[in-house]
Amino acid sequence: MAFRSAVITFPGSNCDRDMAVALEKVSGSAPQRVWHGDASLPDGLDFIALPGGFSYGDYLRSGAMAARSPIMKSVIAAAEKGVPVLGVCNGFQVLTESGLLPGALMRNASQNFICRDVPLKVENTQSLFTAGYDADEVITIPVAHHDGNFFADDATLDRIEGEGRVAFRYLESCNGSQRDIAGILNSAGNVLGMMPHPERAIEEEHGGSDGRALFENAINGLVRA
């Protein structure tokens, strides 16, 4: 059966096309494009992606408005039913603002917008998104953000670490994130939020393909299941 995915576009999203291209290249099926104001998602989705960008101009807090937009009620309901949800960059901010993931993403400690390739250590290789990587594998994925400084209180950090929910960690100082956390999973493992952009790293001619395994594993895992 064809892989059915959706990419949500908020006003101010700017990586939605990149995400759609990555999903189509890897799965062979074009994702459905869903607008933030839509009341419901297409039926029978295998995968939902929240793309990067500056939804609602980052008004109030990054991701704050998008997290409360009409479509997010359906995204939250789908996530709670186990549908895989990937949020990248602004998508990660939307996931924390919506409560699907713990913590918050604050202004980078340096105050600067950071746009460069960063080395990441794959910390969890059990999830749908990360099982295509080797334990402790080091991958290179680009980041491009101003608000990527992950914060949670110590008890929350200890809990997500203890439950193996840190998916990726920066291997060099990046944005001031607590414990160098670059991406986290929800407790069920079907929601991943990450600041680095795997969708920008799926083809060698674009500078690297270390992000491809994330999509391949998620898509193949779902098609097999």
Place this chain on the structure above:
Amino acid sequence: MKVHIHVSLKPGVLDPQGRAIHHELEALGFDGVNDVRAGKLIELDVADNTSDDDLDQMCRKLLANMVIENYRIEKLETA
């Protein structure tokens, strides 16, 4: 009714913006600034019968992120 919502970072949450402002104040020659924390002021104009509970819910559901921020509601006399 005019209401001011003061949103501030919780104690212990690193405030890069406040730190940058602090450095800049020192660079301008102001000594004795011990700390700077930057927050937000949100001005609301709401119906006079808006309940305290509604104001509280507005803060918790949208205006503040309770993971990192505190809020204080200040009701102003109607002008």
